[in-house]
Amino acid sequence: MKARHLFVGLACAALLGAAALTGVAQAQDKIFVPLFTYRTGPFANSGIPIANGMHDYLTMLNERDGGIGGVKLDVEECETGYDTKKGVECWESIKDKHPTVVNPFSTGITLQLIPKAAVDKIPILSMAYGLSASAVGKDFPWVFNPPATYWDGMSMIIRYIAGKEGGFAKLKGKKIGFIYLDAGYGREPIPLLKDLAKDYGFDVKLYPVAGKEMQDQSSQWLSVRRDRPNWMIMWGWGAMNPTAVKRAAENGYPMDHFIGVWWSGSDDDARGGGTQAKGYLALNFSGLGSNYPAIQDIKKYVVDKGKSQVEKDKFADTFYNRGVFNTAMVAEAIRNAQKITGKKVVDGADVRKGLETLNMTAARWKELGFPDFGTAIHVTCDDHNGHSPAYMQQWDGKEWHRVSDWIEPMKDKVMPLLDAAAADYVKKNAGWPKRSEACAKLP
Amino acid sequence: MHMLYMIFIDPFMQMAQAPDLFAQTLWDGLVAGVLYALIALGFVLIFKASGVFNFAQGIMVVFAALTLVGLHDAGLNAFLALALTIGVMFILAFTVERAVLRPLVNQPDIILFMATFGITYVLIGFGEYVFGGDPKVMPTDAFYLPKGAITYHTLGGMVQFQKLDIAAAIVASIMVAGLAVFFSKTRIGRALRAVADSHEAALSVGISLEQIWVIVWFAAGLVALVTGIFWGARSDVSFALEVIALKALPVLILGGFTSVPGAIVGGLIIGLGEKLFEFYWGPLMGGGTDAWFAYVIALVFLLFRPQGLFGEKIIERI
Numbered sequence A: 001m002k003a004r005h006l007f008v009g010l011a012c013a014a015l016l017g018a019a020a021l022t023g024v025a026q027a028q029d030k031i032f033v034p035l036f037t038y039r040t041g042p043f044a045n046s047g048i049p050i051a052n053g054m055h056d057y058l059t060m061l062n063e064r065d066g067g068i069g070g071v072k073l074d075v076e077e078c079e080t081g082y083d084t085k086k087g088v089e090c091w092e093s094i095k096d097k098h099p100t101v102v103n104p105f106s107t108g109i110t111l112q113l114i115p116k117a118a119v120d121k122i123p124i125l126s127m128a129y130g131l132s133a134s135a136v137g138k139d140f141p142w143v144f145n146p147p148a149t150y151w152d153g154m155s156m157i158i159r160y161i162a163g164k165e166g167g168f169a170k171l172k173g174k175k176i177g178f179i180y181l182d183a184g185y186g187r188e189p190i191p192l193l194k195d196l197a198k199d200y201g202f203d204v205k206l207y208p209v210a211g212k213e214m215q216d217q218s219s220q221w222l223s224v225r226r227d228r229p230n231w232m233i234m235w236g237w238g239a240m241n242p243t244a245v246k247r248a249a250e251n252g253y254p255m256d257h258f259i260g261v262w263w264s265g266s267d268d269d270a271r272g273g274g275t276q277a278k279g280y281l282a283l284n285f286s287g288l289g290s291n292y293p294a295i296q297d298i299k300k301y302v303v304d305k306g307k308s309q310v311e312k313d314k315f316a317d318t319f320y321n322r323g324v325f326n327t328a329m330v331a332e333a334i335r336n337a338q339k340i341t342g343k344k345v346v347d348g349a350d351v352r353k354g355l356e357t358l359n360m361t362a363a364r365w366k367e368l369g370f371p372d373f374g375t376a377i378h379v380t381c382d383d384h385n386g387h388s389p390a391y392m393q394q395w396d397g398k399e400w401h402r403v404s405d406w407i408e409p410m411k412d413k414v415m416p417l418l419d420a421a422a423a424d425y426v427k428k429n430a431g432w433p434k435r436s437e438a439c440a441k442l443p
Numbered sequence B: 001m002h003m004l005y006m007i008f009i010d011p012f013m014q015m016a017q018a019p020d021l022f023a024q025t026l027w028d029g030l031v032a033g034v035l036y037a038l039i040a041l042g043f044v045l046i047f048k049a050s051g052v053f054n055f056a057q058g059i060m061v062v063f064a065a066l067t068l069v070g071l072h073d074a075g076l077n078a079f080l081a082l083a084l085t086i087g088v089m090f091i092l093a094f095t096v097e098r099a100v101l102r103p104l105v106n107q108p109d110i111i112l113f114m115a116t117f118g119i120t121y122v123l124i125g126f127g128e129y130v131f132g133g134d135p136k137v138m139p140t141d142a143f144y145l146p147k148g149a150i151t152y153h154t155l156g157g158m159v160q161f162q163k164l165d166i167a168a169a170i171v172a173s174i175m176v177a178g179l180a181v182f183f184s185k186t187r188i189g190r191a192l193r194a195v196a197d198s199h200e201a202a203l204s205v206g207i208s209l210e211q212i213w214v215i216v217w218f219a220a221g222l223v224a225l226v227t228g229i230f231w232g233a234r235s236d237v238s239f240a241l242e243v244i245a246l247k248a249l250p251v252l253i254l255g256g257f258t259s260v261p262g263a264i265v266g267g268l269i270i271g272l273g274e275k276l277f278e279f280y281w282g283p284l285m286g287g288g289t290d291a292w293f294a295y296v297i298a299l300v301f302l303l304f305r306p307q308g309l310f311g312e313k314i315i316e317r318i
Helices: A002-029 A044-065 A084-094 A107-120 A150-165 A190-200 A218-229 A242-251 A267-271 A293-303 A316-341 A349-358 A362-367 A411-428 B002-008 B009-015 B019-050 B057-072 B077-106 B109-131 B162-187 B188-195 B197-202 B209-234 B241-257 B260-285 B291-306
Strands: A029-037 A074-078 A175-181 A203-209 A231-235 A258-260 A283-286 A392-393 A398-404 B149-152 B159-162
Touching: A029 A044, A029 A084, A029 A267, A029 A316, A029 A349, A044 A267, A044 A293, A044 B241, A074 A084, A084 A107, A150 A190, A150 A283, A175 A190, A175 A218, A190 A203, A190 A267, A190 A411, A190 B002, A190 B159, A203 A218, A218 A242, A218 B019, A218 B241, A218 B260, A231 A242, A242 A258, A242 A267, A267 A316, A283 A398, A293 B109, A411 B197, B002 B009, B002 B260, B009 B019, B009 B162, B009 B260, B019 B057, B019 B159, B019 B162, B019 B188, B019 B209, B019 B241, B057 B077, B057 B209, B057 B241, B077 B109, B077 B209, B109 B241, B149 B162, B159 B162, B159 B260, B162 B209, B162 B260, B188 B197, B188 B209, B197 B209, B209 B241, B241 B260, B241 B291, B260 B291
Parallel strands: A029 A074, A175 A203, A175 A231, A231 A258, A258 A283
Antiparallel strands: A283 A392, A392 A398, B149 B159
């Protein structure tokens, strides 16, 4: 009997060992790219197109090029539901699989993961969201938030408004309303908005929207009617966006004076408002439509072959392309990491170096099959953001159109505040490690 | 002194100076209140019949609305889709009774409450599997739901009534009144009250517990469908609708878990209270008070009437 138990035990151990070895072997001949996504929950309407875009671009690279540098990508989604706790669980579940980079796609999740990044040696790419101060490379060597911070975004919007009003001097005495999701994400740009209000003499009105009020907002828009702001700015997400666009239209707010940040400008956000939403504006830093060779390749190698979850009529919509933009940066960072380390299969520590040398010029975007698709990105050892410009898009009742040139952020205003905020973060988090990582350089 | 002025004088000055905005706030509060009452009613019906707080009511709203839009998007005529959705809600009620409630008869209330968590997650998973997580647009035209607004230039300004809100208020009022009459004046309604008082006593006089539960869950499903149609038309149809069920909690605390009139009055008090407070006192606190003020009203009522406005006072003699 004992011998039988011993035999069974040995057999099980052998099986487990074989499985573990197979896992390592798989991990060693593929580059692991986890995708933190949310296809479920209250924010799924924003999360689904981004998830599809990210997944499909990486799948296209596997199908068309056999991966990156001859190594296949192992793409695995982890559903967060935009829930911070689940996001941390996702991190814990993938951290031992040699992940190259984590894209949390939630400011709340990003804030929780920032302290873990240096410990687990996994870089975080929070593309134009998360903690603005994490752009400071000397304090946050493992966190990257290109192409622009929320503070850059706010400064671009104020610059655009000033342009429409006839100059910054004309902002004096104006009233600017700010409607935002009452969470870490929505509150992030308020310090800069208040600073700019002091500098240019305009008045700020804040309209917070709690998560469970996202689909109502009648109080907020009645307050807008009372306060009569000259311009409205929105930092919304999920169901908040289409509802706000609807309420603004219902209340007769002039839509061409209502501007959303880049996360409030998806097709679904504006579509809900119908023709009444015509004129609504939003920032964008990625391309519109499918008229790019790389996007056509996604269609050819992924969508048409049934390897995508995207609905046909939502292919290449605004947030789908945003997801593509995100993974185009990831792919470029992996290429850089391969060049820097000379390794084919790279891990998080390698890709951190790749991200720190990210330099996606207009020419490079074109080479990748995205001519005039994305804003230029230049990340350095000190600047993990790039503070790239964005453009304004406008809804014509059916689709978005680009209506401005690239709008530069007010770096002179943003950078000192970022440095101060980073220093403050380090001070408040006693024992925050000093940067020990050398600055990466491309050979 | 300034703060006292801003709290006790300024809001009333604003009401007097801009009566159009005051009227608009009252209307918005009224509409919100009726819609909250509708959500609360779904909870009350099930609580009355089984003593269970139905955690799944929010997801039932989503499920009903998604089924309706999904069937319509599949090419069905709007009213055929509506009829089929009603059928689906009946099947859901029947399934819940057979698969969840019947095996748990005579179990403690907490067990049944936890079972409604299970129903919630099954419906989320099933809904996402069938309909996906993408938001859907409620086909308001197909259901002849009115669009646009009626605007009166009056009271020194403008008061605007969204036609959809008027329709929602009318339909919700009819539904609430109809259900109140049905459950208080009909044989089934009396049976429901008997079941609510005591399962054993109801069984002993020949009332079918299973039948009552199916009827009540079906009624709650219909309420969820109407709620989903109007909330979905005001925003969009997505899983985000689930969170609006949270708005019913203070209404239930205020109105009592067992009272249909309580759900109505509670809904109106909460709706009006939170809108007025947010508009006139909210700016003093940085806005966003409608996320929590309803709970303050409910807690104040709890201090004086723990059973709610219309809830039955429970006296237990030892």
